[in-house]
Each structure stands twice: as C-alpha cells, then as structure tokens.
Amino acid sequence: MSHDPDYVIETRALSKRYGRKLALDNLDLRIPRGRIHAIVGANGAGKSTLFRILMGFLPPTSGEARILGKDSQALTPQDRGRIGFVNEEHTLPNWMRVSQVMAMQKHQYANWNQHAFDGVIGHYHVLPEQKVGQLSRGERAGFNLALALAQGPELLVLDEPTLGLDVVAKRAFLESLMYSNAADDCTVIYCSHQMEEIERVADNLIILERGQLKNMSAPEDFTARVSHWVADVPFKGPAPHTVPGLLEVQRLDGLHHYLVLDQDDGFERFLRDAGARHVQSMPVSLDRAVNAFLAKNHAAPAAA
Numbered sequence: 001m002s003h004d005p006d007y008v009i010e011t012r013a014l015s016k017r018y019g020r021k022l023a024l025d026n027l028d029l030r031i032p033r034g035r036i037h038a039i040v041g042a043n044g045a046g047k048s049t050l051f052r053i054l055m056g057f058l059p060p061t062s063g064e065a066r067i068l069g070k071d072s073q074a075l076t077p078q079d080r081g082r083i084g085f086v087n088e089e090h091t092l093p094n095w096m097r098v099s100q101v102m103a104m105q106k107h108q109y110a111n112w113n114q115h116a117f118d119g120v121i122g123h124y125h126v127l128p129e130q131k132v133g134q135l136s137r138g139e140r141a142g143f144n145l146a147l148a149l150a151q152g153p154e155l156l157v158l159d160e161p162t163l164g165l166d167v168v169a170k171r172a173f174l175e176s177l178m179y180s181n182a183a184d185d186c187t188v189i190y191c192s193h194q195m196e197e198i199e200r201v202a203d204n205l206i207i208l209e210r211g212q213l214k215n216m217s218a219p220e221d222f223t224a225r226v227s228h229w230v231a232d233v234p235f236k237g238p239a240p241h242t243v244p245g246l247l248e249v250q251r252l253d254g255l256h257h258y259l260v261l262d263q264d265d266g267f268e269r270f271l272r273d274a275g276a277r278h279v280q281s282m283p284v285s286l287d288r289a290v291n292a293f294l295a296k297n298h299a300a301p302a303a304a
C-alpha cells in the first residue's frame with residue numbers, strides 16, 4: 001500500500017478475527033502526525049488488539065497496518081525505539097533506584113533528552129536515590145512518563161496511564177504532559193475512558209466501536225453532534241425505534257429526556273407531533289455525549 005509520511009498510524013481494511021469473534025472490522029484509520037489524539041471505545045471495542053497489531057505483537061487476519069510509515073509486521077528494534085509506551089501498570093524494576101533506571105535508559109536511547117526528563121520529573125517529589133518500589137502509584141506514573149518522553153519518541157502511546165490514580169495524581173500527570181515541550185515534538189495517542197482528561201488534553205477524538213471507526217473529529221465537534229431534549233410528551237412517548245438518532249431516553253419527574261445524535265430543529269417538530277407542549281434543548285458535556293453514544297445499543301423504552 002502507498003503510504004503518506006504525514007500519518008503516524010495508517011490502517012487499511014484491517015481486520016482481526018479470534019475464532020468467531022471479529023475484533024477489528026475492516027478498519028480504515030489514519031492518524032495525522034502531531035498533536036494529541038484520544039482513542040475511546042467501550043470494553044471490547046478492539047483498542048488493545050489494534051495496538052498489539054500496530055506494535056507487531058499480533059498479525060492481522062487481513063488488511064494492513066503501518067506505524068511511523070513502516071509495515072507493523074516488519075518493525076525493527078530501531079523502529080520500536082521511535083515509539084514510547086506508557087500503560088497503567090507502570091512496570092519498572094522495583095529494586096532499582098530512580099537514578100539507576102534513568103542512567104540505564106539514557107544509555108539505551110541515542111536521542112535521550114535530559115531536559116525533558118527533568119521537566120516532567122520536576123512535577124513530582126521523586127528523589128534520585130529512592131527505589132522504584134518505594135514510589136507512590138502517581139510518582140511511578142510520572143517517572144514512567146518522564147522516561148518515555150526523554151527517550152525522544154516520535155510517537156508516544158499512553159494506554160489508560162492514570163488508571164487507579166487519585167485526583168491529585170491525575171492532575172499532576174496531565175500537567176506534566178501538557179507542559180512538556182517534548183510532548184509538543186511528538187504525536188501522542190491517549191487511550192482512556194476518562195472523558196474529563198480527554199476534554200483537557202485531546203485535539204482529536206477517535207471513537208472505536210466493535211472494531212469499526214465511528215468518529216474522528218475535535219472533541220467539541222463530537223459534543224456538538226449530540227443534543228439533549230426535554231419534553232412533556234404524554235404517556236410513554238413515541239416508541240424508541242421511531243425516535244430519530246436516539247442514543248438514550250429517560251423519564252424523570254414526568255418529563256422525557258432524549259439524547260439524540262445529528263438532529264437539528266426538526267427534532268423539536270418530531271416531539272411536538274408526538275404531543276409535547278413544552279420542548280427545551282440543552283447542550284451536553286463530552287462525557288455524557290460519548291457515554292450515551294457508546295451505550296446506545298442499550299437504549300431502552302422509558303421507564304414509568
């Protein structure tokens with residue numbers, strides 16, 4: 001396949017089947033170089049499968065996957081060295097001192113950026129003589145981020161990096177990422193279920209659902225696609241399958257609340273035709289919009 005160097009990740013008709021289960025379904029995904037891209041999806045959407053294929057740990061069933069312009073099934077150790085990876089486990093050798101781990105990484109990576117390391121680690125009260133095993137979870141996350149950024153990666157993949165961290169540690173992690181100049185120099189892929197983090201850091205929101213690409217836009221553009229309508233429709237309201245763009249319906253205090261996708265003022269006419277006398281529309285948060293979108297297959301008739 002011809003590829004464009006402006007894309008850090010490029011998949012074409014990528015499918016992965018595990019027995020009867022289709023984890024990636026003809027996925028065409030192109031992630032441009034630069035900025036922070038969030039990837040979200042419900043559990044089982046195919047995110048881990050995608051990254052395992054992209055890192056060359058798993059072969060696709062069909063289709064192609066390229067990372068940093070290279071076929072993911074033919075990556076060399078040098079190619080992998082251009083990619084930084086931080087996941088929620090923050091696995092580091094517990095018996096080593098912070099200074100020793102840093103020295104080891106410095107030795108391994110030719111593009112080591114001490115300034116980037118110092119900038120990130122400066123957000124945490126980590127001392128060089130401390131053993132990794134003595135660090136708190138949040139400090140370990142920060143140390144891991146400092147190591148990954150100092151490696152000078154072209155692509156940094158953060159996979160649920162703040163899972164299990166408290167609010168203070170989460171904030172420190174995000175701030176150390178956002179204020180790092182090294183992060184400006186690479187493309188960041190941020191996989192997370194935490195919408196408030198995505199809202200703060202991501203320039204692009206990628207939504208995967210059952211192995212397919214469902215959205216690729218600025219987070220605020222996705223939020224603008226979802227609207228919340230409150231109406232006093234009588235009785236049970238219109239049958240859910242007749243409600244255009246329905247993501248979620250709830251009945252609260254005698255009023256019907258609809259979250260709908262890609263609807264304009266025509267939706268108000270629909271509600272009025274269904275017997276509503278009062279109709280009001282309200283904006284929604286990114287969290288609400290994404291969660292309703294991901295849960296839409298569970299949309300149920302309004303409960304009395």
Ligand SMILES: Nc1ncnc2c1ncn2[C@@H]1O[C@H](COP(=O)(O)OP(=O)(O)OP(=O)(O)O)[C@@H](O)[C@H]1O
Nearest residue numbers: 018021022023041042043044045046047048049050
């Ligand atoms: N080794 C495997 N054998 C069989 N099925 C698998 C295997 N690995 C993943 N799956 C299935 O493939 C689908 C995608 O799984 P995957 O782990 O890629 O999703 P995910 O988006 O990373 O989920 P999560 O957010 O829970 O980590 C799921 O339905 C899962 O059950």
